[in-house]
Amino acid sequence: MIAHIRKLFEVVSVGIFVLSLASQAGGQEIPRVFILHSYELEHVCGEPQHVGVLRGLAESGFTEGVNLAVQTFPMDTKRVNNTPQLMRLQAELAKKAIRAFSPDVLVTLDDNAFRMVALEFVDSQMPVVFSGLNMRPETCVAGKRWLESREQPGHNITGVLEKLHSLTALRVQRKILQSLDTVFVIADNSTTGQAGMEQFHEELAAEPHDFAVREMVTDSWEEYQRQMLAACNDSEIDTIYPMALLLKDASGRAYTAPEILKWTSKICRKPSIPINYSFVKLGVMGGVGVDFEHMGMQAGRIVGRLLKGEKPGNIPLEQAERYALVFNLKRAKELGIVIPEDILLAADYVYTE
Known part of the structure; x- marks a missing residue:
């Protein structure tokens, strides 16, 4: 009988301990x-x-x-x-x-x-x-x-x-393309878009370089389409740096990164640089992007x-x-661009579809 009571006491003690832990896990203790x-x-x-x-x-x-x-x-x-x-x-x-x-x-x-x-x-x-x-x-x-x-x-x-690592991104893109003189940067006019453009300027101003920059800031989906079509047909522009993540059309419909980047990749025959490595999955050819x-x-x-x-x-x-080095090989193939093997081997992510 005494042994039975002792065993029962041990079981109850363990139960109280477990309940105490559960109480701590469910309350302010964690x-x-x-x-x-x-x-x-x-x-x-x-x-x-x-x-x-x-x-x-x-x-x-x-x-x-x-x-x-x-x-x-x-x-x-x-x-x-x-x-x-x-x-x-x-x-x-x-x-x-x-x-x-x-x-x-x-x-x-x-x-x-x-x-x-x-x-x-x-x-x-x-x-x-x-x-x-x-x-x-x-x-x-x-x-x-x-x-x-x-x-x-x-x-x-x-x-x-x-940190965008913009200058590194342009240098890597130049090595891939063998020649890169002019980049077209387009951003939206949101707080984030303005800050991104400011940071781009700061990073390029921090070190000597010979890249020429054309830029555009807009909140309009229609204006974005016009400017992007013009840039993609301009023989002097070598690559695109898309930073516009929120645009609205004349009816007020909003376009965010997936719609904007997929449309851009569909109509544009120029390579583009991702500010975010996830952009590569949306059709951006790739290079250096923020490792979020x-x-x-x-x-x-x-x-x-x-x-x-x-x-x-x-x-x-x-x-x-x-930063992440990431590429979309399907997009590169569409553009007829061969990414050098040493760069490809150093990539953090490579998407084939």
Whole structure:
């Protein structure tokens, strides 16, 4: 009888221990991270960053569903909520969701989530980590002082700045084509588009080069079509650098990266450079593009440091460390371009379809 009681006590004790762990896993005892997307969940820029953030957290010892709770909110500001009024509404909904979830760290992906939501939490008790910020951090204050310096942010916000690696992209493209003098760059007039064009200019100004640049900024789908057709038929233009990710036609219909790039590849017989390696799957021939997943991993590692007790104000801003070398061989073949073997062997991704 005594042995039976002892055995029963052991079983109950184990049960209480297991229930205690389950209670901790379901409550505030495990870290909580909120990931706020500027765009839709499957967006070519946001999705790989999200994957990277979770990988960086896992490297740091925090795995979703095991010892980490994660909530995600897509603002969808490219495809659907792409007017100022709709963006503001999404920002308010996101802020409510964040406050309800009460995360230990807020992660924002790309510019709109940062400028419309993250800056509302400046100097709050909640650390904020951004990924994929195109805007120069010194200029996107929006009336709020959130940054003392890149080396010592000083407040509750830090993160990873996007880097296009534009000059490297042009040099690699020149080696592939054997001759490249003029590039045509076309962007939209959104906050992200303006920041991308500014960054392109900064990167080319940082080092001597002999590339000629023609550029165009537009929000109009019809104007984009006209300018792109003209560029693709201009014998002086050697390659295209498409940065326009949101355009609208005269009726108000929105066109995002998949529609824009697929149309461009269909009508244009010139090679083009991807700002994002995922663009290659949409018909861009390829070359050097931002490695968005690795950029997200950098942000995830920063989040891991914060969860372990470091202060965001002491963690320097980082730039995206890596670019990806990626090619669409089907597109290259359509254009009659042979990619040198040494470049192809160094590629991170090669798509054959």
